[in-house]
Amino acid sequence: MTLPAWDDPEFKGGTMIKCALWLVQEIGEGNTFTKEQLRRAFPGISQVDRRLRDLRDFKWVVLTSTEDASLLAEDQRFVRAGVPVWDPAARRAASPQKALSAKQKQAVLARDDYMCTVCGIGGAEQYADDSNQTAVLSVTRRLTVLPDGREETLLVTECKRCRAGDDGRPARSDEVVAEIKRLDPADQRRLARWAERGRRGSTPLERAWNAYRRLPEEARQEVRRALDT
Structure with a gap:
């Protein structure tokens, strides 16, 4: 038009x-x-x-x-x-739905640990790839497909940048369940423990790798020589 x-x-x-x-x-x-x-x-x-x-x-x-x-x-x-x-x-x-109350917003922010559920940044934190921008969190409505196929509009915490990049597609918890079921039993149990704790765990191999990566390059060379012997 x-x-x-x-x-x-x-x-x-x-x-x-x-x-x-x-x-x-x-x-x-x-x-x-x-x-x-x-x-x-x-x-x-x-x-x-x-x-x-x-x-x-x-x-x-x-x-x-x-x-x-x-x-x-x-x-x-x-x-x-x-x-x-x-x-x-x-x-x-696209008309906005009924505005959320301050109490509703605060409850959702607290539930999500005051972090964007998409990228994990906290409110007022600087973005790692753009130190000129700080994260502003908001509570938004997200159309979600539940594991049984029902659709509901649920509340979620997002930063402004992730909200702006939203492609409008619903969140698919049914697809998440299907993806988890394709894991082998050991990985399913590990994922269940992460979900219970609310954070991802790490394996001894990952911890060793992260410790190695924190070393200066000269020290990494010494570690490689030690492993060769």
Whole structure:
């Protein structure tokens, strides 16, 4: 469909929709803008910042200096467009469900040890591959296929980066069970112990390898010579 112009006075879309069009038509993915630019584009609208943040519920990714340390306090970066909210059908299909209460969110975060269940990063930690970005955790809904084939929407803790990279496919616990059943009995028992403890164990071989890898290269050479003899 042809996009309406964000500043067309005849266009009757709400402020959130106009903000989305402004980002696409004036800023462009990957580029930065300032709060002042946003306010100048929408003069007289006191809640324009909040309407822009509402786009995150529709999988739009806009980072602030809190999440991207390379930005100044006044800057934001338009990373990626999400649901085309100017399309009424797409907007209705993706409309956020009833907001979670603070108590519900806190319970899920505590259950997940305040870590992203996708990549394992903790809240406010720096990403190993990008020290300019720190993890911001949120509680999201994930369509999940249970082992008996039932579908349920369940709550899960994710960091903003993993949430942005979500391809929309459901989590398949039925496939996980099938994969586990293909393991030999010893590995199934080991996995069951990991699940019971809530963390992965390691074998003596893995511990020895990790200890070897922590040595300086000269010491590793000495270890290799010792093993040769």
